[in-house]
Amino acid sequence: MNKFFANDSRSLIETILVLLLLLLLMLALYDVLRVFFGVLTFALIFSVSFSSPYERLVRLLGNRRGLSSVIYSILLVAIVALPFTFIVSTVRHHVREAIVWLADVKKNGVPPLPKWISTLPLVGEDIGSFWQQVQDSPRDAIAHHGEQIRQLLRRMLTSGAGIIGTAVQFVLGIFISAFFLATGKKIMEPVELTTVHLLGKKDGLSLLAVITQAIKGVSIGIMGTAFIAGFLAWIGLFIAGVEYSLVLAGLVFFLVLLQLGPLLVWIPVVIWAIIEGHTGMTIFLIIYGIALLLIDAFLKPILIARSGGKIPFLVLFLGVIGGLAAWGFTGMFKGAIIMAVSHTVFTTWLGRKNAPPDGGARNDGGARKPIGSLPQGGPAA
DSSP states (O other), X not given: XXXXXXXXXXXXXXXXXXXHHHHHHHHHHHHHHGGGXXXXXXXXXXXXXXXXXXXXXXXXXXXXXXXXXXXXXHHHHHHHHXXXXXXXXXXXXXXXXXXXXXXXXXXXXXXXXXXXXXXXXXXXXXXXXXXXXXXXXXXXXXXXXXXXXXXXXXXXXXXXXXXXXXXXXXXXXXXXXXXXXXXXXXXXXXXXXXXXXXXXXXHHHHHHHHHHHHHHHHHHHHHHHHHHHHHHHHHHHHHHTOTTHHHHHHHHHHHHHTTOOTHHHXXXXXXXXXXXXXXXXXXXXXXXXXXXXXXXXXXXXXXXXXXXXXXXXXXXXXXXXXXXXXXXXXXXXXXXXXXXXXXXXXXXXXHHHHSOOTTSOOTTTTOOOOTTOOOTTOOOO
């Protein structure tokens, strides 16, 4: 008897040790792959959003998936490179203007501020006071506001580095999505086999379908919001008569897709309108920019939740908002998947609890309920 308990206790201890080792291995694997989450997120967005055009391209080229992936990558990278080329050329142009302006300031002093800026509500008086200090004593004004200037420069450098890093992830995501699309369903075979082995065929495939639908909903929502924001930005810039409105709208699409928002384009445009003295255009751009910002903030979770298929709207909506608040950009996918899987597991457990016992009569002929299904008349999701 003592020998039996000793063997049983040893087996339990060994099982616990194996589980702890597996847990440590999974945590280490998470730390290793965490750096690639942003790249994989973009790869998922592109592979899901462009799967239909890619398959049409494959059929057009006679089922040559490798050549199709190369053309797909070149086209998307070219679209990404266009706004950056415009940014570089614009920055070079404005750097030259800034050098000329600084030389003029050294020679003739700081120019007076346009009167209409001083009359702006809320901020006009402060701007006018600061500008007057700069005119009277530039060194004292800069020294007085030195800490704010340093913080502004630090934020600009940090934001610039963040944008460059995200852009690199964006481009790498394009190439990885091309690999996903080229391999087709083969890349998912190990995941399907593992899930089916752990949960059974019906439950495993049903759970994978829910996860796939959550990823598809988030991808379509993000891409759809970026397209709508870019299109609306083009309309607003075109109405305002801003040059390069199409290129700037493409840049808005790119920034909204990166979850950086349209303000990085809109604020410089508003500042340009102020400097040029276009009062009406400035007011229009400010109002239009606020509307564009609200659309970007509210349309995205709604589109994501609406694209979730059979997954309830509220489940995906809470997952996207909570994941974004907890983990940032990649958190939209994490939150949506976690909420979708949790809802599916809960509804399955609830459905089986309400089902008749094994010995009683069953309407389904004794078949096992797949994950995500509910008995007829059961509680709604």
